[in-house]
Amino acid sequence: MATIKDVAKEAGVSIATASRVINNAPHTSDAAIVAVKEAMAKLGYRPNATARALVNKSSNAIGVLVNDVSAPFFGTMVKAIDTIANEQGKQLLIGSGYHDAVKERNAINMLLDSQCESLVVHSKGMTDAELTSLADDIPGLVVINRVVPNMASRCIALDNRKGSYIATEHLIRNGHRHIGYLCSNHDIEDAHDRREGYLDALRDNSIEIREEYIEYGEPDETGGEQAIVNLLAKNTPVTAIATYNDYMAAGCMTLLQENGINIPEHMSVIGFDDGHIARYIYPRLTTIRYPIQVMANEAVKLSLQLVAGQEMERSECKLFMPILVRRASVGSNPK
Template sequence: MSTIKDVAKEANVSIATVSRVINKSPKASKASIESVTLAMKKLGYRPNAAARALVSQSTQTMGVLVGDVSDPFFGSMVKAIDTIACQKGKHLLIGNGYHSAKKEREVIELLINNRCESLVIHSKSLSSEELLSFAREAPGMVLINRFIPEISDRCIALDNHRGSYLATELLVKNGHKHIGYICSNHDIEDTHQRKAGYLQALQDNDLIASETYIEYGSPDEEGGERAMTNLLAKGLPITAIAAYNDHMAAGTLSVLEENNFTIPTDISIIGFDNSLISKYLNPKLTTVRYPIQMMAEKAACLALKLANNIEAKPDTTIFAPTLVKRSSVRNIT
C-alpha cells in the first residue's frame, strides 16, 4: 500500500506539499495540486481520514443513533437528516441502539470517538444523567424524540400524551364508550405517555379507564396480533381500539378479520405515527401524524449549528401531533 512518502517521491515534491494538497490548503500551488493528484491516482493512494481530521479538526461526519434502521420510522428519520447533511457537505455515520442502554452507550461513544462534530441521538434507554454527561462532552449533540429539561434547547420531541389523547377523544366523539388499548411492552417514555393520554381522555369524558381494557405486545404487527388476541379472549363489549402505533394497529386488524369482525362496522381502529403502512391497510387507517421528517430536519440543522459554535435555539422543541382521518373509524351515535 502506497504511503504519503511514495506520493511525494512520485510527484517530486515534499511531504509537506502533499499534505497541503490533501488538506486543501490555500498555500498549495496549482502545479503542486496537479502533480500530487496525478501521483495519488497513479499509486492508488487514499488519504487517511483520521489523519486528515487531526489536521483539519473536522471529519465532515454527522453521527446518528437510531433504534433500528430497518424500522420505516427510523428510515424516514435518517433520510431527512441525510438531506440536511448533504446540503452541508456532510456524511452520516449511523448506529443502532435497539432500545438497549448498553448498545446506545456504545454507539454514542463510537460516534464521539470517531470525531463526529454533530450528533442526532434517538435514545430511549439511557438515563437523563448519562445523556447530560454526553451532551457536555459533545456540544453538537441534539436529542430527538426525547426531552430533558436541563438541555431543553437541544431537544426535539413530540407531545405523545396529546397525540394519544386526540386519538381516544376522536373515538369518544364518534360515540364509542368501550374503548380498548393495544399498548407497547417497551418500558420507554413514549409507551407511558401514550397510555396516559388514552386514560386521561377516557377520564375526561367520564368513561371507564380500566387496565382490563389494555393489552401489551411488542410494538410491531406480531405484538399487535398477540395483544388483540388476548383482549378478545376477555369477552369485553369493545366497539373501538386505540393502538400504540400503526404497526400494532395492522396486527390488530388482522386478528379481528380472522375472527369475522368487519372494520369499522363492528369495531373501529385508530393508530399512531401515520407510517407508510397506514395508507395501504384495508380499510385505510385513521391515525395520528408524527412529523418525524420535520423534526429530524430541525434536529440536524440545530446539531450542525451547535457544532460550529453558532448560538442557536429551535423555534419549536415540542412538536404537536395531528389527526389523519381515513376509513377505519365509524360513528355509532
C-alpha cells in the first residue's frame, strides 16, 4: 500500500508539500498540485485520517530532532523544550538523527507524520539547501545550534569559534604557550569552528601552531582519554590542554591523574559546554558555558510563534555568546 512518503518521492516534492496538496491547503504551487495528484493516481494512494489532520487541525505535539537522545547535552535541551511544551499543554515527540543526513530526514518525516507542526531541529547531516526547502514547507521549523544563511531568522546558535578562542586565550593569559587541543573527530561545523577558535587565539598571540599538539577522538570521555594518551606519547612539552567539550576534558583529566600528572599543578585543562559533569569532577572544571537551556527555550517559543502566524521581531540569526566559567582546573604555567 502506497504511503505519503511514496507519493512525495514519486512527485519529487517534500512530504510536507504532498500533505498540503492532499489536504487542499493554501499556498501550494500549481506545479506541485499537478505532480502530487499525478503521483497519487499512479500509485493508487488514498489519504488517511492522520495525513488529513496534519494540515486540517491544530497539532498538540512539538517535534524535536536531536543527535542522540542519550547524550546529556541533548537531555538538557529536550528538558528545556518539554518545560515550554507543558506550559502550552502540548506533548513532545523526539527523533534522533546521529549527525547522519538519511537518519535526520527519516526522523523529521516521522515527526511530520505524527502531526507535529512545531519543529525544533538540531541537524548536522542535512545540507543548508535541504533545511531551507523544509522551512519553506513547514512554517514552524526552527534550527538550533546552526546558522543556515537563507533562513537565518529561524536559527538559534552559539558562537562556537569565539568560545574556543576565549578558552585558549584564558590558558595563554595564565602563561601557557605550549597548548594542546583535543578535537572531536566528527565532521561537523561545531568541531571545525572550535578547532579554528583555538588556532585563532594562538595566531593572535604570536604562538607557533604545531599540528602535533592536536589530537582527535570521539567527543566523549573515552575519546578524551585516548586523545591525551596519543598526545602524551609524542612527548611534547605541552603545559595546558584545551578540549572540544567537557566529556573529552573529563577523560583527559582522569588519565592524567592516574599517571601522576596533577591538575592544575602539572597540567591545566579547560573544557567547553559547562555540562553537569564540569561541576562534579575533581578538580572542578574551568570551561566555556553553552547556554543550551536558554537557547532551547528561545527556539521552541519562536517555533510556536511561527505556527501561530505571528511576525518575527528580527531578520537575522539569534547568536548567543559563550562565557568563561572559572573553576579549579587551570593554573599558571609551572615552568
